[in-house]
Amino acid sequence: MGSRNTRERVLAAAGRLFRLQGYAGTGLKQIVSESGAPYGSIYHFFPNGKEQLAHEVIRTSGPEYGRLVLMLLNSRADPLAALEFAFRQAAEDLAGTDYADACPIATIALEVANTSETLRVATAEVFADWVDGATAWFGRFVPGDEQAKMLAFAMISMLEGAFVLSRAARSTDPLLAAGKAIVDLTGNVMRQSNVSGRP
Amino acid sequence: MGSRNTRERVLAAAGRLFRLQGYAGTGLKQIVSESGAPYGSIYHFFPNGKEQLAHEVIRTSGPEYGRLVLMLLNSRADPLAALEFAFRQAAEDLAGTDYADACPIATIALEVANTSETLRVATAEVFADWVDGATAWFGRFVPGDEQAKMLAFAMISMLEGAFVLSRAARSTDPLLAAGKAIVDLTGNVMRQSNVSGRP
DNA sequence: GTCTATAGTTCGATAGAC
DNA sequence: GTCTATCGAACTATAGAC
Numbered sequence: 001m002g003s004r005n006t007r008e009r010v011l012a013a014a015g016r017l018f019r020l021q022g023y024a025g026t027g028l029k030q031i032v033s034e035s036g037a038p039y040g041s042i043y044h045f046f047p048n049g050k051e052q053l054a055h056e057v058i059r060t061s062g063p064e065y066g067r068l069v070l071m072l073l074n075s076r077a078d079p080l081a082a083l084e085f086a087f088r089q090a091a092e093d094l095a096g097t098d099y100a101d102a103c104p105i106a107t108i109a110l111e112v113a114n115t116s117e118t119l120r121v122a123t124a125e126v127f128a129d130w131v132d133g134a135t136a137w138f139g140r141f142v143p144g145d146e147q148a149k150m151l152a153f154a155m156i157s158m159l160e161g162a163f164v165l166s167r168a169a170r171s172t173d174p175l176l177a178a179g180k181a182i183v184d185l186t187g188n189v190m191r192q193s194n195v196s197g198r199p
Numbered sequence: 200m201g202s203r204n205t206r207e208r209v210l211a212a213a214g215r216l217f218r219l220q221g222y223a224g225t226g227l228k229q230i231v232s233e234s235g236a237p238y239g240s241i242y243h244f245f246p247n248g249k250e251q252l253a254h255e256v257i258r259t260s261g262p263e264y265g266r267l268v269l270m271l272l273n274s275r276a277d278p279l280a281a282l283e284f285a286f287r288q289a290a291e292d293l294a295g296t297d298y299a300d301a302c303p304i305a306t307i308a309l310e311v312a313n314t315s316e317t318l319r320v321a322t323a324e325v326f327a328d329w330v331d332g333a334t335a336w337f338g339r340f341v342p343g344d345e346q347a348k349m350l351a352f353a354m355i356s357m358l359e360g361a362f363v364l365s366r367a368a369r370s371t372d373p374l375l376a377a378g379k380a381i382v383d384l385t386g387n388v389m390r391q392s393n394v395s396g397r398p
Numbered sequence: 399g400t401c402t403a404t405a406g407t408t409c410g411a412t413a414g415a416c
Numbered sequence: 417g418t419c420t421a422t423c424g425a426a427c428t429a430t431a432g433a434c
Binding site: 226227228239241242248249 | 411412
Binding site for chain 4: 237238239240243
């Protein structure tokens with residue numbers, strides 16, 4: 001049966017459209033139209049309608065994007081080179097997709113923060129997992145969980161914020177500046193911990 | 200005549216609702232309902248309808264928020280204390296308004312980045328003005344326009360991104376961590392420029 | 399079980415009463 | 417000029433044919 005296939009095509013189309021137009025700005029008709037599925041499929045696979053569909057988009061594309069970023073970070077042995085590479089890659093992906101492929105859940109997160117408790121919690125859990133993963137990654141290079149967590153918050157906030165500015169300006173400058181900033185910040189934290197005292 | 204008054208009440212209600220629910224998620228009927236204005240007032244004051252209304256919201260609340268942040272930064276002589284104060288104040292404002300009062304145009308910016316060229320350009324211009332203002336502010340403490348501009352991008356990106364995470368988690372932790380990060384980063388840049396060479 | 403047709407509501411926008 | 421009533425087109429959700 002193409003069931004499983006249809007379900008995933010609907011999810012993929014919904015994810016793409018939510019990223020591009022937001023949650024409220026995307027209609028179910030447009031989703032089935034783009035995925036080539038009949039309208040009834042939505043309520044067959046997602047009985048709770050649009051909210052359940054968005055919930056599954058958040059819980060699939062969110063962790064998926066987190067794994068992608070971690071993979072970029074782990075592709076370089078030097079942490080500073082890895083950070084620089086990850087942000088440059090994010091910038092190239094963004095510019096190469098007509099400034100569409102940024103964070104898959106940020107627009108939804110802002111839209112639903114005060115309108116749907118269910119979806120807000122789902123986005124919060126995704127971000128929390130990202131912070132945990134990034135904290136573990138930074139923990140390999142800086143001592144102390146507080147400093148690693150601070151760098152994790154800084155990196156993710158910087159990435160999310162730079163996505164807002166870069167998409168608005170249709171320029172990779174904010175993302176590249178954000179990459180330089182997190183590289184500088186991380187380098188300074190590493191340097192401070194390697195040197196025990198001051199001359 | 201209460202005309203001018205009605206127009207501003209509509210603008211205020213629209214700004215409030217766009218921040219809380221986004222652009223696509225807010226209906227014109229809800230805006231006139233909350234502002235107490237008759238429905239026809241929208242098309243009387245904003246002949247181009249919803250898009251023109253959003254355009255004016257962006258071009259009024261955007262610069263207004265930029266001035267607020269610059270005022271917070273200028274309220275302390277020490278730049279690091281000023282940065283720490285501004286981010287702490289943003290965190291308190293957010294928590295004190297049920298996590299509603301974050302950036303007035305970020306949600307709209309993400310929603311319209313690929314759907315309305317007119318509104319995208321409007322948000323881009325607001326962000327560009329913020330970056331210019333912040334670059335001038337940082338320029339008072341670090342030498343070189345490139346470094347000041349990098350810090351300006353970093354500060355604004357960090358603020359915007361931390362707003363996303365803090366609103367989703369209903370926690371001020373991301374904003375406070377972002378504040379600590381930009382303080383550290385700025386302090387390091389200032390220190391590096393005060394010391395001419397390395398031993 | 400898969401899909402179509404449609405109900406019921408709300409949207410942005412406008413015509414026309416006053 | 418100010419406002420009300422309503423339009424046509426979306427929307428989400430569902431009932432029911434096949």
